[in-house]
Amino acid sequence: MAGPEAVAAPVLSVEDVSHSFGRRKALDGVSFAIPAGRFAVLLGLNGAGKTTLFSLITRLYNNRSGSIRVFGFDMRRQPSQALARMGVVFQQPTLDPDLTVMQNLRYHGGLHGLPRAVIEERAGEELSRIGLSDRAGERVRTLSGGQRRRVEIARALLHRPGLLLLDEPTVGLDVELRRLVLGHVHGLCRDRGLAVLWATHLIDEALPRDGVIVLHRGRVLASGLMEEVCAAAGAATLDESFARLTGMGRVR
Structure with a gap:
């Protein structure tokens, strides 16, 4: 029996996941994990692979390489159990x-x-x-x-669900509505212990205590709490960190 010091399994675990459309590789060896109660921002420019990754996690696409687990349930072998434990808000209205x-x-x-x-x-x-x-x-x-x-x-x-996925949920909303929706989901994460994966290309939607996963051209360039990502990039802000990691201009 595991002792009290044992670390709980992550709510969402993505390990070495790749995906291609013909000869074009959309995702390349993507790995990260999200524990209960963590608000994690999947940050990447349009075309980085965020929606493809969401499609794999929600089994709209089958993952043929690597593994995706939700509360320990493997998405390929135990899809019903995995999907029953997640809630999803897609980019397009549904x-x-x-x-x-x-x-x-x-x-x-x-x-x-x-x-x-x-x-x-x-x-x-x-x-x-x-x-x-x-x-x-x-x-x-x-x-x-x-x-x-x-x-x-x-x-x-x-x-x-214990896991909530949101793909670009504030697209088309004005600044005040973006703030309200973001605050609402942070409250759910805090009050209910939800694990949240929030995909966005807007860097100001990541807050100081959030987890951050920088996805660029199908690869994870950094993953961890915001302060850890900034420290690894040798930068003072996430904006600067993103620019250094990707070699791109700063995003807003």
């Missing part, structure tokens, strides 16, 4: 605009096999948390972009 907010949540909960009473209770809790209880009966198309994003996050949490 709510049905002609259904009401509550109908979207009920449909998602049903796909996960949740009893109707549980769906109603959890949906009510999540909508209250994001301040949209009064919009539950309205069609999604009447919501603003920021409100739709928050509903997508609420939907992703209905089945109580």
